Amino acid sequence: MNAQVWEWRVATGEHPRQEGEQQLIERCRAGDMEAFGTLWQQHRSAVFRSILGIVGNPQDAEDLTQDAFLRAYRALNSFRGEAQLRTWLIRIGVHLAIDHVKRKKAHPEVSLDWDVGGGLADVDPHAAAERNELRETVRKAIDALPPHHRVVIVLRDIEGMDYSEMAQALGCSVGSVKLRLFRARRLLKQRLEVLLGGSQ
Amino acid sequence: MKRLLCRWAEYYLALCEDDIEHGLPGWVRRHLQACPHCQAERQNYRRAREAVRRYAGLLPDSPPTGWRPLLVSREVKQRTFPLQLALAPAAAVVVVTLGFVLWQSVSAPVDEANTSPQMAQSVTPLRLENAPPGKKPSAPSATPSAKTDKPKRGQSEQPTLPVQNKPASSPRHAPPVYHPPRHIVIAAQPKQENTLSVDTRTVAEPSPEPDVPVQPVLVEAHPVTSAPVPEGYVIEAAHPATAGAVE
Numbered sequence: 001m002n003a004q005v006w007e008w009r010v011a012t013g014e015h016p017r018q019e020g021e022q023q024l025i026e027r028c029r030a031g032d033m034e035a036f037g038t039l040w041q042q043h044r045s046a047v048f049r050s051i052l053g054i055v056g057n058p059q060d061a062e063d064l065t066q067d068a069f070l071r072a073y074r075a076l077n078s079f080r081g082e083a084q085l086r087t088w089l090i091r092i093g094v095h096l097a098i099d100h101v102k103r104k105k106a107h108p109e110v111s112l113d114w115d116v117g118g119g120l121a122d123v124d125p126h127a128a129a130e131r132n133e134l135r136e137t138v139r140k141a142i143d144a145l146p147p148h149h150r151v152v153i154v155l156r157d158i159e160g161m162d163y164s165e166m167a168q169a170l171g172c173s174v175g176s177v178k179l180r181l182f183r184a185r186r187l188l189k190q191r192l193e194v195l196l197g198g199s200q
Numbered sequence: 201m202k203r204l205l206c207r208w209a210e211y212y213l214a215l216c217e218d219d220i221e222h223g224l225p226g227w228v229r230r231h232l233q234a235c236p237h238c239q240a241e242r243q244n245y246r247r248a249r250e251a252v253r254r255y256a257g258l259l260p261d262s263p264p265t266g267w268r269p270l271l272v273s274r275e276v277k278q279r280t281f282p283l284q285l286a287l288a289p290a291a292a293v294v295v296v297t298l299g300f301v302l303w304q305s306v307s308a309p310v311d312e313a314n315t316s317p318q319m320a321q322s323v324t325p326l327r328l329e330n331a332p333p334g335k336k337p338s339a340p341s342a343t344p345s346a347k348t349d350k351p352k353r354g355q356s357e358q359p360t361l362p363v364q365n366k367p368a369s370s371p372r373h374a375p376p377v378y379h380p381p382r383h384i385v386i387a388a389q390p391k392q393e394n395t396l397s398v399d400t401r402t403v404a405e406p407s408p409e410p411d412v413p414v415q416p417v418l419v420e421a422h423p424v425t426s427a428p429v430p431e432g433y434v435i436e437a438a439h440p441a442t443a444g445a446v447e
Contacts, residue, residue, distance in 0.1 A: 033272065040270055045261040052259055062263040066270055073272055131258055138255035157249070158256040178215055185214040189248040196251065 021085055028076055040069055043086050046159060047093040053154035054097035054147070056139055064100060068093035083168040090159065091169040098147045141191035149184035156181055205231055209238045213245050 027035035047068055052061035072079075072092055079088055142150055155161045155169060166177045212228045224232075232238050 036272070037270075044267065048263070049256075049259050049261065053256075058260070058263050062268065066268070069270060070272060134251065135255055135258050138251050142252075142255075153252065157252045158259060182211055182214045185245065185248065186210070188252070189214075189244050192248045192251055193244060196247065 022081070025076065025079065025081075025085065028073065036073055039085070043089050044069070046086055047089050050090050050154055050159055051093045051097045053142070053158045054094065054150055055100055056143060060100060061097075064093060064096045068096050071096075084165070087161075087165050087169050090155070090161075091171075094151050094155070094169060098151065101147050101150075137192070137195045141188055141195055144191050145184060145187055149180065149187060152177065152181045152184050153188060206235060206238055206241075209235070210241055213238070213242050217249070 021039075024035045024039055028039065044065060048061055048065045051064045051068070052058060055061055055064065068089060072089055075092075079085070083091075142153060145153065151170065152166065155166050161169065163174045163177050166181075167174045170177060172180075209228050209231050212224055216224055232242060
């Protein structure tokens with residue numbers, strides 16, 4: 001049995017066609033790579049930020065984002081449309097990120113070469129240093145959380161999901177999401193009290 | 201140690217956002233006004249939320265080096281051994297054939313076993329009539345004996361039932377139901393053949409008269425004769441009760 005590997009470079013136009021998400025999904029299921037490129041461009045930032053909030057490393061986050069979209073493309077036939085596509089993609093990415101964190105068995109490294117603040121670091125060095133300090137502090141506090149607590153912080157406070165979306169993304173009930181978020185925030189508050197208390 | 205009310209208040213403080221803080225329950229707001237510990241907790245939660253919010257604003261929307269092109273790979277499997285496709289129906293045919301043969305071999309003895317109770321029922325009254333007085337009738341054992349007394353091929357004196365006379369029990373073939381005559385069915389039970397044939401004779405045909413002619417009148421009409429009267433011509437009662445004697 002021979003296997004021939006075909007590769008498509010997903011086309012990402014600057015101005016993707018305004019089209020219904022369901023139509024794009026149907027076109028993707030039919031093998032239209034242009035439609036998948038449109039979905040990729042629409043949702044890649046949300047997936048990337050969610051994964052970055054969990055793993056903390058932009059390079060790993062980008063790899064996991066690509067992996068999440070590839071998995072989503074292969075499993076697109078199983079998408080029933082009960083949740084939004086963005087929620088479904090974030091769910092795939094979050095699970096990949098949790099597996100990545102567990103597999104790494106170590107706290108993700110904080111990359112200091114981020115272009116934080118959209119290039120404002122070059123304008124105001126003092127503000128840039130303050131932002132870097134804040135970012136490191138919060139990153140340490142988030143990394144100290146268990147992965148299942150880290151996820152709810154990221155989905156709620158970084159991605160701004162509501163409780164029902166979080167429940168769909170995590171595959172649990174809204175009550176469980178609230179309880180998990182309460183414990184995660186209590187832990188995060190305790191960490192930040194230690195970290196921010198020394199600096200204040 | 202925190203009071204229970206403070207624990208519940210902390211739950212609401214952790215979950216509420218700044219913009220919906222006015223949606224706290226009334227008892228929590230009243231407790232916040234009276235409890236300095238919970239007021240401090242409220243400030244800590246607010247500061248932590250603010251820090252996370254600012255951190256979220258610092259997260260980039262894209263990788264620092266820009267997005268790499270997304271490559272979707274798909275494996276197109278080519279069959280280099282198409283004989284597998286040809287072998288699949290052949291294997292299916294073999295399996296079906298084997299199943300049919302096995303079904304045939306299994307269903308044949310079942311048909312004979314199904315017919316034996318009917319034969320036993322037809323034979324039972326005859327055997328009861330001819331059973332010896334000191335012997336128990338063998339009617340209950342007729343069914344198992346019908347199974348165990350199947351005709352064997354090596355025995356020539358035990359005729360076998362013709363194949364076309366087998367009653368077909370399967371509804372698939374649905375051959376015409378053949379009801380063999382009674383004497384043929386009896387012949388199918390080789391060990392019971394003798395008794396059954398005798399039974400048939402005794403029930404249907406009463407035992408004939410002995411071949412010796414009984415002509416007592418002739419004896420009386422010709423009393424003077426030199427020839428000795430054969431012993432068979434003398435009629436004597438075999439039993440006193442038969443001759444009218446009183447016991």
